Amino acid sequence: MPTIRRTKVEFEGRIEEREVIVEEEHVEGWTQDTQMRWVGRPLSRVDGVARVTGKAGYTHDVHLPGMLIGRFLRAKQPHARITGIDSRRAAALPGVHLIWHRFNLPPVAHLDGRELFGEELAYEGAEVAFVVGRDARAVGDALGAIEVEVEPLPFAPNLAAAAAEDGPAVLVGEDNWITPDGDIYARGSVEAGLREADVVVDLTFTTPTAAHCCMETHGSAADWEGDLLTVWHSTQSVFGTRSSLADALHLPMDKVRVISNYIGGGFGSKWGAEAFTLLAALAARELGRPVKAVLDREEEHLVAGYRPGSRQRVRLGATKDGALTLIEQEAEVTTGAYGGGGPVIGGPAKDLYLCPNVRTVVRAARANTDGARAFRAPGYVEGTFALESTLDALAHKLEMDPLDLRMKNYADESPSRGEPYTYKGLQRAYEMGAARFGWPPQADAPAAGPWRRGYGMASQIWGGGGGPPANAIVKLSPDGTAEVLVGVQDIGTGTKTVLAQVAAEELGLSLDAVRCVVGDSLPAPFGPGSGGSVTLASAAPAVRSACREALRQLIALAAIMLELEGADPDAFAVEAGDIVYRADPEKRLPLTQVTAKMGNYMIVSKGARGPNPDDKAINTFGAHFVEVAVNVETGQVRVERVVAAHDIGRVVNPLTATSQVYGGVLMGVGFATTEARVIDPDTGLQLTANLEDYKVPVMVDCPEIEVLFVDVADTAANSVGSKGLGEPPIIPTAAAIGNAIFDAVGVRVTDLPATPDRLLALLAKEKTQ
Amino acid sequence: MALNFRGPDAVPLTLQINGEAHQVLVEPRRTLLSVLREELGLTGTKRGCGQGQCGACTVILDGETAYACLTLAIECEGREIVTIEGIAQGDALHPVQAAFIQHDGYQCGFCTPGQVVSAVALLAHTPQPSEAEIRAGMAGNICRCGAYPAIIRSVRAAAETMAEQEG
Incomplete structure (x- = not known):
């Protein structure tokens, strides 16, 4: 019988208490010693052929009969008031079906409570008008023919301008500071930490605003069949999209179907319905034809979010033997005109090390840009860079090995929660990484040319424990094939494949007899969004639970066939595709022989994710060891080798x-x-809204990467023993690189990115000192 | 070369794609990418940027890789065009495709068609590339998921398979 329980779930550095309906079929957890046939093997993806032949259908590829194309006209100023729009000439162009803007569209509630087509345009790229036409050419021609009158307003393009006394208002009538006092975490006292310290290191940092750069730009396609709205949306959350669309359009939830079969990258930027989703749906209803709206690359940079840049100060205090007495971290960010309170930059500081006195503050201000979004380990990437760089500086000041300093302050239980971990394998990760990398590094022979070699390391902590709610449905057919329906989506991490492995394992079927359906809200029961590294740890136990229920039904049938009717289901096991009576292993039946008995019938079962353990913290941990080469003449940094x-x-x-x-x-x-x-800063316009000026790594930039897993089942965390991985490996990388640069050339990079001009300036400054 | 002005209205073109002739009626301003995707339903070739910066739209034109987003369809008359849909022979995958599956040379898969096409073209020119040649030859294809180490491994494995098949 379902009951309601409270459980703690960590998501991107924040702990939530959730009331969840618990209906989990009790499933015995897989232990470290459980013999596995499918789980734990390096198997190729189940959808590999579709991916390499071009047959995988993404939202961009949706093409329906009669489909029209929609696109926004966007603000070309960082801040303005809109006074007039003349779209008559544009509307008369061939192939233009509809133009909507603030003077001809009755106000519709915007997503997130913000009015669509409002009077104030608070960032470059803000929506001004929506054009629907026959194809991209017709729409493009019309966009160019719309005349817009605006009155420019003063703008604040960055933190310095937004935070300045008497600076311009980012939003008319609103304070530029969103969280003026900041999000604060504190334990112990800063004064005590300073008093007890023999050594203090105090550094300031800046980190860049970073763009997700999904290869598939954001987009949606909408189609109405009667009152049922189907939306293809490149999203990390089909159910999040369903609820936000139903909310914005005042539709019953069961009248909204969201499909996201293949997603061309998300990294945190693709959550619920967006303005283009909403407008595509409204226009499709108005015109009686499907409408697709996808962003182009420039729009992707202007309006699809970013990791906010930060200014940070970190102060660490320690005794002579390296025991931390103080961790203090202050950060300021801008999250855009309509952004939120900022990411949890202080997350690593409060949890990575044993330290009695910790204080972290994150203050967020507005700026005239679009809103920041979650970006792969939001807060933890920038926070870890500053924290782990400062710790490295402390190690040098104490003349200690940086890894020894980390072990000196190792936390066996969660410092912020005061609770034990379900499992913590960080020490093991240190040992494995150090052994593979060769740490502590040996001194290099004196360099002859301009290249200097250096070695650095850094640690990471993240959540990734997942939790309820997550459901699964299993349909088992008479031929012994199973369909597993889960309301999650595969954003490229391999979710479809790993959930199929889990199902095949539990059901005792071969992997090719299991088909896992994700990315469609219509057939699937609820599943969480793919964020916070929670997908596997949330969904896989639900899949096990549903498979276990299907097996119970099958075992009841097998018991009849084996003339053991009424026997306890737990008296049977599934071994290599056979249902086996434990007390007498001779009594066994191939599973498919049992399913064949069913006739044209289907076993249907459901399962749910159970609660997380009470009073335990579930976290992931890791360490990166990095080798760099720095050219002291050109300032170039080459990241050559990473052991993760x-x-x-x-x-x-x-x-x-x-x-x-x-x-x-x-x-x-x-x-x-x-x-x-x-x-x-002079125009408030973005200079890097493309993939040439915003430079992401290409193949020539790729270091040699060695990947190691502790691979100990976290049996206390959930019935599968797995935690998430999407976010952890980005977290310690930048700090480890910065620490390696220091080792190579003796200058501390405190401002990212570590471009050649910055390196040369640091080296020149070092020389003069 | 004789100048042959046509347009700006739609003009008939014959395009030779994956060994098959296709007749289309399109404006001269249309890119090969938009004609492949919108007129012919060949959506395996992706539009990542539309500016020749990411490589997701890579096709093979007369044996050389080209960005379909920077190529006008009208320039392609009389030329052999190979897209991702023409890499496998029926159900038989090209060794590059098989290697990408085996070595997990992708994550989200959106850039994969372009990566596969670039790798096929690279190996046609340089059957046994060094790692440096692979890195340079594939540098025009961005993978934001960062599958590069697995892509390098895939290209090497495909080169070996193809050498065995030749030998």
Whole structure:
């Protein structure tokens, strides 16, 4: 019987208490010693052929009969008041079906409570008008023919301008500071931490505004069939999109179907319905034809979010033997005109080390740009860079090995929660990584040319424990094939494959007899969005639970066939495709022989994710070891080698897990060395709204990457023993690179990205001192 | 070269794609990418940027890789165009495709068609590329998911398979 329980779930650095309906079929957890046939193997993806032949259908590829194209006209100023729009000439152009703007569209509630087509345009790229036409050409011609009158307003393009006394108002009538006092975490006291310290290191940092740069730009296609709205949306959350669309359009939830079969990258930027989703749906209803609206690359940079740049100060205090007495971290960010309170930059500071006195503050201000969004380990990437760089500086000041300093302050239980971890494999990750990398590094032979070599490391902590709610449905057919329906989506991490592995394992079927359906809200029961690294740890136990229920039904049938009717279902096991009576293993039946008995009938079962354990913290941990080469003449930094060691509990698929680590490392390399959104302070316009000026790593920038997993099942966390991996591998990368640069050339990079001009300036300054 | 002005209205074109002739009626301003995707339903070729910066739209034109987003369809008359849909022979995958699956040379998969096409063209020119040649030859294809190490491994494995098949 379902009951309601409270459980704690960590999401992107914040702990939530949720009331959840618990209906989990009790499933015995897989232990470290459980013999596995499918789980733990480096298996190729189940949808690999579709991916390599071009048959995988993304939202961009949706094409329906009669489909029209929609696109926004966007503000070309950072801040303005709109006074008039003349769209008559545009509307008369061939192939134009509809033009909507603030003077001809009755106000519709915007998503997130903001009015669509409002009077105030608070950032470059703000929506001015929506054009629907026959094709991209017709729409493009019309966009160019719309005349817009605006009255420019003063703007604040960055933190300095927004925070200045008497600075311009980012939004008319609103305070520029969103959280003037800041989000504060504190334990102990800063004064005590300073008093007890023999050594204090105090550094300031800046981190860049970083763009997600999804290869598939954001987009949606909408189609109405009677009162049923179907939306294809490139999203990390089909159910989040369903609820936000139903809310914005005042539709019953069961009249909204959201499909996201293949998603060309998200990294935190693709959540619920967006303005183009809403307008595509409204226009499709108005015109009686499907409408597709996708962003182009420039719009992707202007309006699809970013990791906010930060200014930070970190103060660390320690005794002579390296025991931390103080961690203090202050950060300021701008989250855009309509952004939120800022990411949890202080997350690592409060939890990575044992320290009695910790204080973190994050203050967020507005600026005349679009809103910041979650971006792969929001807050933790920028927070870890500053914290772990300062810790490295402390190690040098104490003349201690940086890894020894970390072990000296190792936290066996969660410092912020005062509760034990379900499992913490960070020490093991340190040991594995150090052994593979060769740490502590040996001194290099004196360099002959301009290149200097250096070695650095950094640690990471993240959530990734997942939790309820998440459901699964299993349909088992008479031929012994199973369909597993889960309301999650595969954003490229391999979710479809790993959930199929889990189902095949539990059901005792071969992997090719299991088909996992994700990314469609109509057939699937609820599943969480793919964020916070929660997908696997949330959904896989639900899949196990549903499979276990299907097996119970099958076992009841098998018991009859084996003339053991009424026997306890737990008296049977599934071994290599057979249902076996434990007391007498001779009594066994191939599972498919049982299903064949069903006739044209289907076993249907459902399962749910159970609650998280009470009074325990579930976290992932890892350490990166990095080798760099720095050219002292040109300032160029080459990241040459990365050893990444991670504790994520049980690894369901080492092949796809390794790919996730590659991705996190590469994104960290970009963040540390080349990536930065640039806004011209004079015009307030973005200078980097493309993939040439905003430079993400390409293949020549790719270091040698070695991936290691502790791979110990976290049996206390959930019935599968796995935790998430999407975010952890980006977190320590930039700090480890910065620390390696210091080791190479003796200058501390405190402003990212570590571009050649910055390196040369630091080296020149070092020389004169 | 004789100048042959046509347009600006739609003009008939014959395009030779994956060994098959296709007749289309399109404006001269249309890119090869938009004609492949919108007129012919060949949506395997992706539009990542539309500006020749990402490589997701890579096709093979007369044996050389080209960005379909920077190529006008009208320039392609009389030329052999190979897209991702023409890489496999029926159900038989090209060794590059098989290697991408085996080595997980992708994550979200959106850039993958372009990566595969670039790798096929690279190996046609340089059957046994060094790692440096792979990196340089594939540098025009961005993978934001960062699958590069697995892509390098895939290209090497495909080169070996193709050498064995040749030998």
